[in-house]
Amino acid sequence: MRIFTWLDPLFCQTLESRGQTPDNYQYALRSIPEMNVSSDCNDIISLTSLRALESMPLSAKDDQLLFFTASLTEQDICFLLRLLRFSAIPMIVNAAHWQDEGVSRLLECGRVTFVPGELDPQRLLSIIQLSRLRFSLASEQVNKMIALESSLQAQKLLAKAKAELQRLGLSESEAHNILQKQAMERGISIEKLVHQLV
Structure with missing residues (x-):
């Protein structure tokens, strides 16, 4: 030391x-x-x-x-x-x-x-x-707070992405399924997907 x-x-x-x-x-x-x-x-x-x-x-x-x-x-x-x-x-x-x-x-x-x-x-x-x-x-x-803030930000982005899809007439579960499917097709997490989309 x-x-x-x-x-x-x-x-x-x-x-x-x-x-x-x-x-x-x-x-x-x-x-x-x-x-x-x-x-x-x-x-x-x-x-x-x-x-x-x-x-x-x-x-x-x-x-x-x-x-x-x-x-x-x-x-x-x-x-x-x-x-x-x-x-x-x-x-x-x-x-x-x-x-x-x-x-x-x-x-x-x-x-x-x-x-x-x-x-x-x-x-x-x-x-x-x-x-x-x-x-x-x-x-x-401090690290826990950073992780919580990051998680909260990801949840906000996910909600925003779902809201955009719901404006097209989809239900919340349908919007979630579409986002989940796109994330799987791209081989990334749903959080990374919504960061790219929003």
């Missing part, structure tokens, strides 16, 4: 004022045996630019983003939402300060784990596991 970490400069200053360093988080990640991360490999990638993340091929199964910021800004939220839209991966967002409206937009999809306030680096493994579970469950729900 690749773990991408983003620590904004103000977050790093806050850590240093408490006697910690960003390396504490890197060390905590590397010291988790369950993560199977070796210190000499590139499994933990410290991001110097968020734009770099957008240009990489990402996998929900193999990648994770840890986003640490002192103050969650509108720009941060827009970036994270864009990333979810085009290359969705499990995300942990940690912030000391945030606006409720912005966090609500970020959490709406259910695929982001938000950790408010100070995060103990020793809790990273449990939070990463929670994040991956939340992402998986929310992604299943």
Whole structure:
């Protein structure tokens, strides 16, 4: 698994004022045996630019983003939402300060784990596991919604195609049989047929 970490400069200053360093988080990640991360490999990638993340091929199964910021800004939220839209991966967002409206937009999809306030680096493994579970469950729900919307759209198209045939004087069952027969003759599903016809 690749773990991408983003620590904004103000977050790093806050850590240093408490006697910690960003390396504490890197060390905590590397010291988790369950993560199977070796210190000499590139499994933990410290991001110097968020734009770099957008240009990489990402996998929900193999990648994770840890986003640490002192103050969650509108720009941060827009970036994270864009990333979810085009290359969705499990995300942990940690912030000391945030606006409720912005966090609500970020959490709406259910695929982001938000950790408010100070995060103990020793809790990273449990939070990463929670994040991956939340992402998986929310992604299943998103896929179900997409399938339901697609099915509803297909039903609407089928009803529209039947209505066109019924205007010619056919009953609903006769219209359905004709559409079914045409689909069988073409070797396609009735849904694909009505997409072509309507």
